[in-house]
Amino acid sequence: MRRAQPEAHLVVIGNFDGVHRGHQALLDAATKDAAAHGLKPRLLTFRPHPAEVLGRTPPPVLTRPARKRELIERLFPAIEVVEQRFDPAFASLTPDAFAAWLATEQNAKRVVVGQNFRFGKGRAGGFEDLVRLGAANGFTASSHEVVGDEAGGWSSTRIRGAIAAGDLEGAERMLGRPHMLIGEVVAGKRLGRTIGFPTANLNGIVEMLPPFGVYATLVDREDESGARAIGLGAMxxxxxxxxxxxxGVKVEVFVLDFEGDLYGERLRVSVVSRLRGEAKYGTLDALVAQMGRDVAEARRILEPRKVLPELGSYA
Structure with a gap:
């Protein structure tokens, strides 16, 4: 009996942090290119981030691995997501060995990378090397063009810059959805309950935080059935x-018009707009009055949009 031939792949390589509009344009093109050549599209990413293994500081996280996979599988169901463990042994592969690995382990026939792609031990290989080594290993290599707007290309780096500046609207335009924080609700000091603004204190957030301040948000509850919208929030x-x-830095969200217990729940908080910076008030009454204004402003911003039906729930 003849052994079935392994499925041939078009392999897109990258970190894809944020799965932003630039990534989406690339993955859409890759899906169509794979279909035109009778190949199965595959996204190859690495975990942990190579910088961690190579002794460099990794960039702030836009999307945790599980969320990244969820977005890609939802937006591009034809694409298979493969997470390759990046450890010292894998990092020690020479450019030649890495190209051979793509051909044998990934059965790559077409490989798509970014224009600044580096590979192999010591980042010794560049795009021209991949083209040459691909020809020797039975695959073609191409680099994708950066897409963007009048201000420049859409990139994870540019999005991080927008978030760091508190420009959540700008980040959303590049992401195609609001920047999201994911965390578990833990017990706090319960002061919010005594002043009329009970907040959910979030722990375990790995995503990049915007600057200290108050934000208008959309809040989902995450459970085994997926994400379910809770409501509008001020964070x-x-x-x-x-x-x-x-x-210590605290992340707390007040969910508007919500009554119930969220302790132990996992929340997804989509950060829509910065309302103001952090401030210290002379009295508790002054703080409460400002919180009331924050909630009113959050409601004004959020009411027109509420649910984003194209992606289900708020994200």
């Missing part, structure tokens, strides 16, 4: 200078 990021003298 505080900072050290609570008016009421808390302890150290």
């Amino acid at each position: 505080s990021i900072g050290t609570n200078p008016t009421t808390d003298t302890t150290d």
Whole structure:
């Protein structure tokens, strides 16, 4: 009996942090290119981030691995997502060995990379090397063009810059959806309940935080059935200078018009707009009055949009 031939692949290589509009344009083109050549599209990414293994500081995270996979599989169901463990042994592969690995282990016939792609031990290989080595290993290599707007190409780096500047609207335009934080609700000091603004304190967030301040948000509850919308929210990021003298950054979200217990729940918070910076108030009454204004402004911003039906729930 003849052994079935392994499926041939078009392999797109990259980190794809954020799965932003530039990534989406690339993956759409790759899906069509794969179909035209009778290949199965595959996205190859690495975990942990290569920078961690190579002793460099990795960039702030836009999307955690599980969320990244979820987005890609939802937007591009034809694409198979493969996470390759990036460890010292894999990092030690020479450019020649890496190209051979693509051909044998990934059965690559076409390989698509970014224009600045580097590979192999010591980042010794570049795009021209991949073209040459691909020809020797039975695959073609191409680089994708960066797409963007009048301000420049859409990139994870540019999105991080927008978030760092508090420009959540700009980040959303490049992502195609709001920047999202994911965390588990843990017990806090319960001060919010006593002043009429019970907040959910979020722990375990790995995504990049915008600057300290107050933000208009959309809130989902994450469970085994997926994400379910809870409602509109006003989120505080900072050290609570008016009421808390302890150290540490806190992320707290007040869900508008919500009554219930969220302890232990996993929430997805889509950060839509920055309302103001962090401030210290002279009295608790002054803080409460400002929180009321924050909630009213969050409602004004969020009411027109609420659910994003094209992706289900808020994201």
